[in-house]
Amino acid sequence: MTVIEELVRSLGEAVLTGDRISQRHRSDASLTGSSLPKAVIRPASVADVAAALIICDRHRQSVVPQGGMTGLAGGANPNAADIVISLERMTGIEEIDSAAATMTVLAGTPLEMAQRAAEEAGFLLPIDLGARGSCQIGGNLATNAGGIRVIRHGVTRDNVLGLEAVLADGTVLSSLNKMVKNNTGYDLRQFFIGSEGTLGIITRAVLRLRPLPAGRLTALCALGSYADVVALLKRAQQQLSGLSAYEAMWDSYFGFNCAAEGLQFFETPPAFAVIIERDTHGLDGDREAFEAFLGQVLEDGLIGDALIAQSEKEAQAFWRVREGHALDRLPYLVNLDLSLPIGAVGSFAEKCGAALRDAFPSAHVSFFGHVADSNLHIAFSVEDADADAETLHEVDEIVYALVGCYHGSISAEHGIGILKRDFLDRSRSPAEIEIMRRIKTALDPNGILNPGKVLGRS
Numbered sequence: 192m193t194v195i196e197e198l199v200r201s202l203g204e205a206v207l208t209g210d211r212i213s214q215r216h217r218s219d220a221s222l223t224g225s226s227l228p229k230a231v232i233r234p235a236s237v238a239d240v241a242a243a244l245i246i247c248d249r250h251r252q253s254v255v256p257q258g259g260m261t262g263l264a265g266g267a268n269p270n271a272a273d274i275v276i277s278l279e280r281m282t283g284i285e286e287i288d289s290a291a292a293t294m295t296v297l298a299g300t301p302l303e304m305a306q307r308a309a310e311e312a313g314f315l316l317p318i319d320l321g322a323r324g325s326c327q328i329g330g331n332l333a334t335n336a337g338g339i340r341v342i343r344h345g346v347t348r349d350n351v352l353g354l355e356a357v358l359a360d361g362t363v364l365s366s367l368n369k370m371v372k373n374n375t376g377y378d379l380r381q382f383f384i385g386s387e388g389t390l391g392i393i394t395r396a397v398l399r400l401r402p403l404p405a406g407r408l409t410a411l412c413a414l415g416s417y418a419d420v421v422a423l424l425k426r427a428q429q430q431l432s433g434l435s436a437y438e439a440m441w442d443s444y445f446g447f448n449c450a451a452e453g454l455q456f457f458e459t460p461p462a463f464a465v466i467i468e469r470d471t472h473g474l475d476g477d478r479e480a481f482e483a484f485l486g487q488v489l490e491d492g493l494i495g496d497a498l499i500a501q502s503e504k505e506a507q508a509f510w511r512v513r514e515g516h517a518l519d520r521l522p523y524l525v526n527l528d529l530s531l532p533i534g535a536v537g538s539f540a541e542k543c544g545a546a547l548r549d550a551f552p553s554a555h556v557s558f559f560g561h562v563a564d565s566n567l568h569i570a571f572s573v574e575d576a577d578a579d580a581e582t583l584h585e586v587d588e589i590v591y592a593l594v595g596c597y598h599g600s601i602s603a604e605h606g607i608g609i610l611k612r613d614f615l616d617r618s619r620s621p622a623e624i625e626i627m628r629r630i631k632t633a634l635d636p637n638g639i640l641n642p643g644k645v646l647g648r649s
């Protein structure tokens with residue numbers, strides 16, 4: 192019996208082949224995937240996932256886990272010979288434990304659905320990113336997603352207390368722990384968080400919830416130098432309780448997106464613009480303290496100007512510029528995602544911008560980032576349609592060589608997937624890569640889970 196025949200016998204209608212496979216299984220949001228898989232399995236339960244993996248492992252059949260397909264590293268892209276396991280039917284909140292402040296959720300649940308359920312119960316689920324409407328909790332864990340709230344509550348990894356995953360041989364590893372403290376040997380959940388579907392299929396998670404803020408105060412500041420961006424961050428961390436976002440935009444990025452949105456915030460375009468946000472808990476004087484802080488840093492010359500949003504609509508206008516949707520319309524847009532020591536980000540951006548503009552004089556190159564988390568993004572776009580693959584490779588070479596010089600990371604939050612796999616050695620030592628390979632072999636000896644992603648085939 193073929194692997195497909197066995198899967199159909201075991202899982203019936205959950206197995207799709209031929210014309211029943213939707214185009215959306217071809218590529219994640221990097222738009223770099225070109226093949227449809229030979230089958231898509233849509234399990235409805237953990238038992239279904241285990242049954243599918245037992246059959247695939249016996250047949251040495253490669254399997255690609257898919258969540259919401261919003262990844263930006265090509266990690267969920269299949270080849271024509273792969274079978275996809277899509278978690279889309281495994282959605283739902285199983286429990287909100289108010290005493291423990293935890294939420295137990297199935298891996299296919301869209302992030303936004305989980306956020307809403309937490310809010311209805313009076314809590315904040317602190318994982319948040321622009322793709323919230325489509326990405327799934329399982330995908331967020333598998334990529335260890337970051338986002339704009341990391342400054343306050345950490346990356347996804349910091350908000351996961353328990354996890355259930357199915358290994359390549361069908362073993363269900365259930366560690367649905369709800370406690371913050373649990374020092375009982377190796378922390379197995381951490382193997383799967385950030386493993387991009389190469390070590391197991393995540394089926395459930397216990398997420399940590401926080402008190403729901405009563406509101407948020409948002410300001411947009413104009414600054415003259417990167418040194419001031421860092422100095423303002425330090426002051427905000429010292430003096431503003433509840434700092435929940437600190438997003439920096441270089442003039443190249445801020446100017447482009449303000450023009451595209453038809454918005455002008457400052458009379459003179461600033462060298463840097465920063466969005467500062469703080470959570471409030473309904474206490475008297477929250478707004479006054481925020482205004483006093485901004486007044487003081489203005490007086491000290493750290494900022495040239497500041498606008499405090501007077502309404503949700505005004506705050507959204509600041510965020511529209513930061514989200515930069517106008518960039519999506521640029522041809523061949525590449526969004527590079529890097530980590531660098533915070534103090535070095537300014538000089539890196541200067542050198543990197545100069546090198547890219549030197550090599551591609553007509554390219555769009557702009558910088559923005561979650562600076563407090565040492566995370567810099569570069570938006571790069573070039574008109575020349577003929578130069579596609581070659582251009583992208585040259586851009587990667589220029590940027591990652593410089594990242595290596597600064598001892599930075601080639602991926603801050605998007606993961607390695609397939610797009611950064613060949614550059615992994617710019618950020619990880621041979622010893623680290625060898626240990627990763629050993630872990631992979633121990634958990635997936637037949638190499639069926641997402642082969643070729645993160646580490647490449649050995």
Ligand SMILES: Cc1cc2nc3c(=O)[nH]c(=O)nc-3n(C[C@H](O)[C@H](O)[C@H](O)COP(=O)(O)OP(=O)(O)OC[C@H]3O[C@@H](n4cnc5c(N)ncnc54)[C@H](O)[C@@H]3O)c2cc1C
Pocket residue numbers: 219220255256257258259260261262263265266267278298299319320321322325326327328329330331332333334335336337338339387388389391392393394604605608641644
């Ligand atoms: C508009 C937009 C904004 C974004 N903003 C951010 C941001 O601020 N921060 C950030 O970090 N990322 C961001 N991303 C990237 C992306 O949204 C995240 O990487 C997200 O966590 C991916 O989730 P997903 O469910 O879409 O996963 P997919 O894209 O489906 O898969 C991603 C990887 O996880 C694996 N995987 C998926 N589900 C499972 C599972 N259940 N078990 C095991 N492996 C699995 C896949 O094989 C693949 O390797 C953004 C993307 C877009 C399009």
